Structure formats: structure tokens, C-alpha cells
Amino acid sequence: MRGRFVLGPIPATGNILWSTGDKNLTSIPVTKSGIYSVTVTDPVNPGCQSFSEVNIVFNPTPKINVGLPSSICANGTPVQLSASPAGGIWSGNNVTPTGKYTPPSSVGTDVLTYSLTLNGCTGSAQKTITILPAPNVNLGPDRSVCNNGKEYIGVSPIPGIQYSWSNGQSGPSILPDHSGDYWIRASQGLCVVSDTIKITLLPAPVIFMRGEYYLCVPDNLPIIVDAGNPISYYSYFWTPAPVSGQNTPKITVIQPRVYTLLVKDNNNGCTNTFETNVIDRCEPSILVPNIFTPNADGLNNYFDIFTAHISREDFSLKIFNRWGEIMFTSTRPDDRWDGRYKGEVVKPDSFAWIINYKSEYYPERGVLTKRGAVTVAW
Template identity: 30%
Template sequence: MGQELIPNGSFEKYQNCPRQDNLLEEAVPWYNPNLATPDFYNQCFPTNQIEVPPRTGVGLARLFLDQGWAEYLATPLTKPLEAAKCYYFEMYVSSRNPNQYIAGTIGAHFSNQPLTSTAKSLLFAKPQVLDAQASTVSGSFKWDKISGTFEAKGGERFVTIGSFNKLPAMLAFYYVFIDDVSLVPIELNLGNDTTLCGRKSTYLLNAKTPGATDYRWNDGNTSPTYLVTKPGKYWVTVTTPCKILSDTIVVDYALNFTLGRDTTLCNAQSLTLRGPANAPNYRWQDGSGQPSFQVAQNGTYSLRISQAGCVVTDTIRVSFIKPPQLDLGPNRELCGAEVYTIKPMFAEGTFAWQDAFPQTERTVGRSGTYLATVTNACTTIRDSIDIDYGECGCVVYTPDLFTPNADGLNDLFQPIACGDITLKSLSIFNRWGELIFHTQTAPFQWDGFVNGSVCMGGVYAWQIDYELQQREKISQKQKQGRLIVAY
């Protein structure tokens, strides 16, 4: 915030404690610019005239407004206003009867010479700040703010506060209490470029500007303040009703170093911790003073560096663990419909199949490469096992004889195959080559019935269509054979 230009803006100071009405001049340097009788009250002398407690402190002023009667407050500023410079003005008003308050009338006029009048009526002046709200006073004896910004012409040395537009049209007088009058230049200053100690240091930038309607930092942040946590150039643009302001600051760090995050290493590994280059001194946790430190065991390690009154310390925790272990076993060659259960041997970590198979052990019946991992904070290791049916052939097996007599033994004709084979259809033919059974849906089996009746004993033929997939190759296959039905 800029320098406060309203002296005694909260009516705290006085020459003599006011013990009656009409004593504004006691609130130095405030004065009465016309022949009306503005009031000054202070709790140095409690009185029933103080109908509302001061907004802050112990003092306040009061204006009486009626038909043909206008009271004002006036004071010299602490210094003249500068030409083309923007200023922010605010004050707080309160009234017993909000419905009597005339909106758009109360304001502040700034002038090179004091406004004066030998009458008690309105002063003829155009205020730079005027109450622009439709209904400023929100309730009986509630403090409400009147504020605004303006650009000075230069040389203004006095402020006059009161009604500049109208007074009550009939005898319906009312009082307006006034407190906390303020005038400050609208300025933005983030301060000089600065240097902090180390990366744990922070720096709060304050861009709070009177009357601001928008803040925009270099990263898009819209708060009036910004917490710096790393070195760099920072800038902000502040929008006010009067002008747009901007400022830039560079924040540097004298000892901007880190040993890194806490880390976990495998046994037999090592870690070299390094301090910043060209530092004036180094002090490690064991008292040594070299620029680097070799870590080979569990522990907490720290480095302290001091420079020109700046002391920075950083710490790192290093843990060593055993590396993970994994063995899926040797590659396997399978024959026919043979299956194999892979039983991984692993330790020091979490096991997972690459294809997300949910169990650790898995039974396989298809050619392929099966991959798995074991992971811990140290690292991840991988292993694989190849299953291959190609060495002795992946074939379809069928029985030569079946007995569909419902005795629970050998009642179905059902082919079987290794996992690389996918059956597509099964067809049965009689001795004359006529198709008597066909299915393209699993399970691929025949129970010996034809059109609802059990077939006669004898010789039949079968045909199976299937798909063979080994590695990346897919082949369409067909196989035929003889079948004996017996009872």
C-alpha cells in the first residue's frame, strides 16, 4: 500500500476531548468549510450522540443533512497530489435510517484551494469520487464502504467530504456517520531483486493494490500475493479502474543445491552424492569436507554449506535391498495333448505375468513364449519360458471304437487335441458315405444317435476340420478316419 495522504482519517486524535456537538475542529487537522455544524465524537467522552460504535478505534464524525442544510468535513492532505497519477479513496458511512439516505450524493472533492462557503447549503463542486451505488447503506447502523479511483490533475491539497448533488426535498433530516477515511496512491512495487539462501527458502510477493479488479502473474495465478519457491523472474499485471500496472522481480538462490530424493539401491550398487561446484566449504554428516561423498550402506546423509551468512543443509535417506530373483524353468517341448504347469521360483519382490494372468502358477497347453516379472524398489527383472509342440507334432487323437450303450463306459465319440489346435467341425458318415451327424459347436462329440435313435453297430467314417496355430502361423487342417460302433 502507498503512503496514507489523509491525516487523522479515523478521527482518533484530538486537541481537546469533544464534550458536546459541533466540535469537528478538535479532530485536527479537520475543519468545517461552511457555516453548518459538523460533529466529532470520541469515546474519551461517552455520549448518547455516538449512536453507532466507531468502525475502528474510538472516534468518528457525523454530518447532518436536511432541506437547505448541508454539513461537510474537510482536511488538508499530507502532501499535494501528483499530476497524471492515480489515487484510491475510500471511507465508511453509517446511518440510523437507510431509507432516508440519498444514494449518488455523498462523495469527496479534491481541490488545490480549500472549498469554503458563507452559507449552509450545498457546495458547488464536482467530486472526483461519488457514491455510485443504488443503495449504499445496507441497514440501520451498519458500516458501508464508499470508494473510487481517479487521476489527479496535480497540486490538489485539500479534500472535502459531504453531499454534492442534492439534499432532502422536504424537512426530513438525517445523520450520516463517517469513519476510516483513506487516500493512497495507486502504486505497484514488488520490491528490489533479491537473493535467498537455499531451495527450501520461500519469499512472499505482495502485489496488493488499492482498487484493483484483477491480478495476473506470469504463470496465470490471479491471487494478489504469490509465494516464490524457486529461483526465477516473476512479474505481475494489475488492473485498476484508473490504469494497468505491472512490475517484475528476479529472485535468486545463493546455494541452490539438493542431494536428491530419498532413494533405494540394490546391494552391491553405490551412490555418489555431490555438493554444488565451487562452494566455499562442505561439511558432511561425518564431519568430512570433500565436495562429494560415496554411499555404500543404509543411512541418512546430509551436507551443510555456509556462505556470507547463508547456511543451507540438505538431507537424503539411502536404503539398500536385495535384487529380485525369478526363474520360470527351462523351455519345454510337449507332444500331442500334453499340458505343462509352469511353477515360477521367485524372491525379493512382487511377481506378475506380462499378460496379467491372475494366478502365479499356470497350466499351459499351447505353443508360445510366456513372460513374467518380479519387481521391488531396487529394480525389475524378467524371465520367459518357451512351450513348443512342434518337435513331435500337435495332432488330433480319436478313438477307434466306442459303445453307445449307456453303461457309462466309452459312451461317446470325442476327439482330443493339443492346445495349438482349435476344432471347427465334426462330421459322421455311414458305410454308404451319407452324412448322419454334423456339428460346428463345442463340445465336438457324437453320442451314437441318428434322428433320435441309436445307430446300428458297424463301421462309420468321421471327418474333423480344425485350425492349427503355432507361433505366428495359422493353418487350416482336415483329418478323416474309421470308427467302429459296437454293443
């Protein structure tokens, strides 16, 4: 590198001549290495002269190169900065003189300086480090987890952060499926932070219970919801409160709704919940007599059928004699046959009947058919 040096001053008592050609100057600037001289001549006695020379050497200023990184994650692991030539001194925030840089906890920038002195010349260079935000990941201490499909491990999600797990899953939380170590890796731009937790997976209570039960509300008859035989080390608790059996596997209910069973394993403290839906569903019912006596004595004089939970709009009844003639027909379940055909009471005999109907609660079953025979007796 080019520098500047001033030769002089010298006393101005004569004529001054510099080797550079400059005259009558008591001092001159020089900018390159070399031998410089000056001659001073007595103006009265030119034979009297004074001479002096000097060798000027300009040493180059050290050329400094600083290395990466130019960005680093907050709260990251300390890094050793590099620069060349080696042997200089670092200065600035969060850095030691030897160049060990400890990232701060807050985002921002640090301007660092590396200085080196060689042959009396000092060179320096600055380096700006950008501190990037880093995810905060903490899975907490090692712990036990119940294998009930409800106890997750993980962290609270933060927008902009990508999460990956040791088992190949992604997202801020997972359901552990075995005992062992699980790690999570959180990535935010260039910053990646991880944490590990050891999980002991405990068995949760297991029962076998139907997901649906049918209760016929109009019949006002209770049903039993059965979660299996009792296990001695299990505790049971049903909600809402049933008619009976709140702390047993079997309960009696009389209202359609969702019933939830909480089961606790008293050996390891694990719980599990199970649900069943009690639905208002009634099976269709048709009661048909097998004999009646249309003799006007006031006792059993009509062929009456009794129905429950069938669709009244899709009903038909037909009664036939042994030759296939239709003796009676109706599309209303309340109609009854008085044993007459064309105004006359039929003679004692057996008569076939066919009823077509649809279920009120199960219309998807379509048209159903019921067949039988009734005896007319006097």
C-alpha cells in the first residue's frame, strides 16, 4: 500500500536542493520507498556545502480477510471466528480477543473488528454478524405416558416454524406408540433447534362395548348398556348418571343420549374413556289373532290387529279364502274385519292374510311382509 512521509524540516540558512529536484523547501513529502538526499549551499561561499541522505522504506499495511459466518442463530453454540493473516485481535460485543463468538439471546446485529499489526503497520477489517431468531423447543423432563390415544407429547405450535420427529412424523405434537427416546427438530429459516425426551408407555384400560344401543322410548322400557365383566383393579364412572350402575361396567338407562364411561387402572393410574350412543329406535310390531268368532255375542267378534312403530301411510291388509278370493282389504291398521263377505258372515274356515308395511324407525328396510292365517269359528 502507498503511504506518505515528510522529510524535514531543515534550517533555512542556505540554498536547499533535494534529490527529488525540489529547491529551497525546508521539508518535502515522499510517497514511495527509496534513498532521498538534500544539499544545503552557503550563498556567500558556494564552496561550503552540507549533505545528508536517508533510506525510506514503506512497509505494506496487512491485508485482512475475515471468514464466515455472516449470520447465526440466537442462543446458539459458540463459534470460533476465522481471519487471515492469523495472530490478530478481535473486538466487539460477545467476542473474545481470540475470536470465540457467543451468540446473544436477542436478535439484531453485532459489528466486530479484527486488527493485526505487522512490521509496525496495523490493518483491520470489520465483520457484521446478523443474529437470527431461533425456535424455542422444550419437551420437558422424561416422563410416563398412558397409551390411551389421548396423551400427546410435543410443544406449543408457533407460526412459521416447521417441526419434524424422530419417528418420521411432522407437526408440533405426536402420540407416542412405544417406550424410548423421541426427539423433535424445529426449523425456522437457517436456525434448527432440537430436544429429546424419554417416554415410558404405560398400558391404558381396555374394554369392549358396542358403539350403539337401541332404546324404544314409546315403550318406556329400560335397556342395559354392557361394558363387559368387571376387572378387579379397574374403577368405573359413567356420565351422565344412568338409572343404575354408575360405578359398574353395566348400567340401566331409559333415555336416548351419548353415555361416556371413564375407566381407571388403579395399578398405574392410567385412564381411558369410551362412548356409546343410545338411540331412540323401535322395532315394528304387528300382533294378529289366530281365531275370532263373528257371532255377535260381544266376545271376540272382530279380526283386530294391533300395530306399533309402523308407517301408517304404507300399510295394506288382505284376507283370502282358500280359493284365493279377497274377503277383506284395508290400508288402515285400525280397520277390523267383522267376518262378513258381501254382507254375509262367512262360514267357519281358515283364512289366509297378508300384511305389507314399512317400519317407522327403519324406512330404509323398504316394504316388509307378514303372512299368516286366522280361523273363523262360531
